[in-house]
Amino acid sequence: MHRSPRELTASFEAGTLEPAEFSHTDHVTVAHELLLKYDFLTAAKCYVESLKALTEKAGVPQKMNTTITLAFLSIIAERMRAKDYQDITAFLNDNEDLLSGDLLARWYTADRLKSNDARTSFLMPDQNSTTAIN
Numbered sequence: 001m002h003r004s005p006r007e008l009t010a011s012f013e014a015g016t017l018e019p020a021e022f023s024h025t026d027h028v029t030v031a032h033e034l035l036l037k038y039d040f041l042t043a044a045k046c047y048v049e050s051l052k053a054l055t056e057k058a059g060v061p062q063k064m065n066t067t068i069t070l071a072f073l074s075i076i077a078e079r080m081r082a083k084d085y086q087d088i089t090a091f092l093n094d095n096e097d098l099l100s101g102d103l104l105a106r107w108y109t110a111d112r113l114k115s116n117d118a119r120t121s122f123l124m125p126d127q128n129s130t131t132a133i134n
Contacts, residue, residue: 005029005030005032005033005088006033008026008029008030008033009029009030009033009034009037012030012050012054013046013050015050015053015054015057017054019054019055019057019058020058022054024099024101025092025099027051027072028072028076028092028098028099029088029092030047030050031043031047031072031073031076032076032080032085032088032091033088034046034047035073035076035077035080036080036086040073040077043073043077044070044073047069047073048066048069048070051064051069052064062119064119065113065118065119066118066119066120066121066122067108067112067113067118067119067121067122067123068104068113068118070122071104071107071108071122072098072103072104075098075103076095076098079091079094079095079098106127107125107126107127108123108125108126108127109126109127112126
């Protein structure tokens with residue numbers, strides 16, 4: 001089912017989205033839309049609450065990871081500000097690494113990201129990286 005970014009985000013916020021229909025690209029798309037719609041803290045609250053509800057709906061609440069969620073949201077927000085991205089297609093084309101499963105490996109060890117603490121609260125990075133977010 002093809003939905004516009006706004007439709008996808010509205011379904012995500014309303015809790016009507018089917019978990020099986022939510023890809024990693026959709027995660028980034030919804031984050032982008034929420035950051036266009038709200039200030040960072042409001043977007044983060046909405047994103048975390050809606051994602052938590054989605055993982056519970058899917059029967060996999062243990063997949064909710066606050067550290068990964070907020071780290072990605074922070075990177076997306078910073079990159080959006082760098083070029084004032086209003087369009088998701090241009091944003092995704094310029095930021096393909098956001099679709100990679102190992103983006104956070106620059107800053108976090110796998111053990112830290114997989115920890116129970118990372119799932120339940122935001123953890124600071126545990127690796128030194130001189131690699132910029134952009």
